[in-house]
Amino acid sequence: MKLATWNVNSLKVRLSQVIDWLNVNQPDILCLQETKSQNENFPYNEIMASGYQSVFTGQKTYNGVAILSKTIGTETVTKIPNFDDVQKRVIASTFGDLRVICIYVPNGDAVDSEKYGYKLRWLPALNDWLRNELVTYPKLALLGDFNIAPDDRDVYDPESWEGKVLCSQPERDAFGRLLDLGLTDSFRMFDQPEKSYTWWDYRMMAFRRNRGMRIDHILLSNELSKICLSCQVDKTTRKLERPSDHAPVFVEISD
DNA sequence: ATGGTAGAGGATCTA
Numbered sequence: 001m002k003l004a005t006w007n008v009n010s011l012k013v014r015l016s017q018v019i020d021w022l023n024v025n026q027p028d029i030l031c032l033q034e035t036k037s038q039n040e041n042f043p044y045n046e047i048m049a050s051g052y053q054s055v056f057t058g059q060k061t062y063n064g065v066a067i068l069s070k071t072i073g074t075e076t077v078t079k080i081p082n083f084d085d086v087q088k089r090v091i092a093s094t095f096g097d098l099r100v101i102c103i104y105v106p107n108g109d110a111v112d113s114e115k116y117g118y119k120l121r122w123l124p125a126l127n128d129w130l131r132n133e134l135v136t137y138p139k140l141a142l143l144g145d146f147n148i149a150p151d152d153r154d155v156y157d158p159e160s161w162e163g164k165v166l167c168s169q170p171e172r173d174a175f176g177r178l179l180d181l182g183l184t185d186s187f188r189m190f191d192q193p194e195k196s197y198t199w200w201d202y203r204m205m206a207f208r209r210n211r212g213m214r215i216d217h218i219l220l221s222n223e224l225s226k227i228c229l230s231c232q233v234d235k236t237t238r239k240l241e242r243p244s245d246h247a248p249v250f251v252e253i254s255d
Numbered sequence: 256a257t258g259g260t261a262g263a264g265g266a267t268c269t270a
């Protein structure tokens with residue numbers, strides 16, 4: 001079983017790349033972030049034609065998340081319960097006994113900004129919800145754009161980024177509290193290439209210079225992490241024409 | 256050097 005996540009930065013622009021990626025990689029689940037598509041414009045039929053179901057929640061211009069899957073999901077939820085949020089950043093669905101939660105964590109802008117405060121309120125709300133979800137669903141995968149580089153080795157220049165948004169201690173502590181729930185960062189279960197990242201700024205030729213950050217993650221509950229076989233970043237999409245600024249991450253889990 | 260690129264939407268906002 002293959003589970004993947006990809007911040008596509010506009011599904012409209014990236015649709016052909018997404019469909020190509022599905023056809024080549026045949027994931028069971030692909031979580032998308034930053035679809036930037038209202039529900040009525042979601043390319044449901046085009047994705048269906050490649051053999052994938054979709055559940056999605058979107059809004060105009062910003063945010064938007066979706067789960068594409070080979071089988072139909074149930075118990076779909078499109079928000080963090082008991083947390084008021086007009087921004088569409090969460091979708092969860094169940095596939096057999098597998099609970100998949102797709103998230104697009106607020107970016108935070110800068111540590112002295114209002115958006116950073118929103119990010120630091122959003123993450124505990126997610127945490128509280130996940131604590132309950134893990135009781136209900138022992139096989140739980142949390143995938144998405146976390147907008148947090150958990151460690152200095154996840155940052156191309158940790159000195160210049162020290163304390164900045166994506167790397168600040170409060171954000172890293174919030175990430176740590178997700179792990180404290182019993183989740184595992186699947187990427188770090190395996191040997192990985194040095195300087196592995198999932199996002200590179202469009203500017204300053206950041207990808208060519210590998211000035212990136214590892215901010216897209218797949219966290220697995222204990223029942224899944226113990227049967228997880230691999231976790232990889234697929235940098236090939238970032239080399240395409242008109243790429244997303246994020247690369248897909250995927251895990252293989254034994255059936 | 257506080258820049259720069261991309262997407263949405265149609266001027267800026269977000270990342």
